[in-house]
Amino acid sequence: MADAKRIVRIDYKAYFADADRLYDTTNADAAKEAGIFNEKVTYAPMAYIIGSGSLYADLDAAIAGAEIGKETEVTIPCEKAAGARNPRLIELHPIKEFYKNEINPYPGMSVSLGNRNGVVMSVGAGRVKVDFNNPLAGHDLKYEVTVVEEVTDPVEKAKCIMEMDFGTSEGFGFGIMEDKVVITEAEICKFHEGWAVAKYRLVSDYRNTFGVDRVEFVQVWESKKADAPAESSE
Template sequence: MIKKGDFVRVSYTAKLEDGTVIDSTDESVAKEHGVYEEGARYGSIVVVVGEGHVLRGLDEDLEGKEAGYKGSVEVPPEKAFGEYNPDNKEVISITKFKERPVPGQRVQVGEKVGTVEKVIGRRAIVDFNHPLAGKKIIFEYEIEEIIEKPEEKIKYLFLIYTGRELEPKIEDGKVIVEVPKDASFNQYFLLGKYTVVDQIFKHIEGVKEVVFMEVFEKPEEEKDKQGSAETEEKSEAEGEEKEE
């Protein structure tokens, strides 16, 4: 039976009460219903039960199930995107925006993201409720498998928190991870890896240490130059020996 802390692979399609599809792990379904996102990763996903990787209502419904389960769950607003708060709106001068806003546009104001409801003269009314606040979400989902291997669990933790597919190794209680060169300059990876470390210690038994390795190889061009230089030195040395 699935419990908190288990790593499970799931696939799902999320709908509103009227049947409108709002999300799906199936690329063909996403395209069919106009919710496809270019560049998004499609296919089943791995989540850690209880860690909030999916909406709370779905997360809670995973508990007590088994691999192979297929079913659906109705998630109320309070366990989805929250209740709708009519007071969560602000009147903002259009001078705060780079371009004149239009109704329906998603905008960022400071650290908040909202939807432009109306534009009246030089002021805009921005609704900071989530677009799906107050909505019941229905998930049709399947639990495809439970991930058991520690290396696989760690691999998916990196994918979840950094977006990178890495191949960790475990040796004598030590997790060894080779970091791609470009990842060292990626802010998302640099911040996410600390969360991964915390999650490793929390969910992977027997791990006492996490080691990140950076491997740098000499560029081929420099290798060729060095090889040529060594060949020339060898030829000169052989020439000197013959003269002697």
């Protein structure tokens, strides 16, 4: 097995640096205080593969060099984050497009049009102005991040990857060999619509993390054992 990549669990607070306004966090109390708490979100330390490229490069570097348990602050300029806002991504759409989909638009509403996500800026006479820019575009960002722990056990690392890419590791089995990673699928995989897509991400992350070429997924179907006949009382 080639050198494995590092996996850590992090707590963080993410701010728009220009307004010092919190927009994302793993801390429930901080989310409530900032008025961004979401009941559907699980607030807990987040698993992250260092060097995976899924976070901004400056933030990744800060996490890679951080001491466990010590908070690190990093500010990322707009051009290294989501980039500048593009005025061409602010568009006017006929309001009938929304009504056709039984949507009554209002300013601040998140919408999806033509596989693009945007935010309604204003609603006028028959037209709706929608901003399709990345919500982080045009902002310098500030992160306060703490590496809570580094995950070193191979099976625990495999579980972390499953949690990142599929949302849960419950019910899965994990085998980490020198030349391959073997995943025994949970029962939910037989019926989950997103499992097929998740496997593509999992294969990439398992290969890159453990330095193997082969990733196997094992699906188990067991016949139910018939109930034993009840003994006669006679």
